[in-house]
Amino acid sequence: MFTDGDWYDGRYRNELYHGHGEYHHADGGVYIGSWKDGKQHGAGKKVWASGATYHGNFIEGEITGAGTWTWPSGNKYVGQFINGLKHGKGKLALIDGPKTQVYDGEWQDNTQHGRGKLTSSAGKVLQDGIWKDGKFQEVGWF
Secondary structure, three states: OOOOOOEEEEEEEOOEEEEEEEEEOOOOOEEEEEEEOOEEEEEEEEEOOOOOEEEEEEEOOEEEEEEEEEOOOOOEEEEEEEOOEEEEEEEEEEOEOEOOEEEEEEEEOOEEEEEEEEEEOOOOEEEEEEEEOOEEEEEOOO
């Protein structure tokens, strides 16, 4: 246990976390997964004290690659990340009872950007086309 109440249980190499391990934060957050040279690297699961979770790939300590991020509200993103941001193809479900909406498409720097479709919980297409900086721009058929 460290002086701040955090603790680590796992493998080391050259006095650095390396291989499979668990890092527990005093606030209740935890990372369970692969480490390389002291950084989260490879497959892992991270849980924040808020209850948010990420399960997927890490590269040199950053959430990068394919993964699933779930918020305490039930909102869920499944797709690609770069440096902790939604980036590439992905699907975001915003849970709000009968007002639930799902965006399935392209992302850039954490916002809808590129080709994408927004649908209602009933499956009705609300917007389908081109998005820029998180805003629907135009209908686009390819």
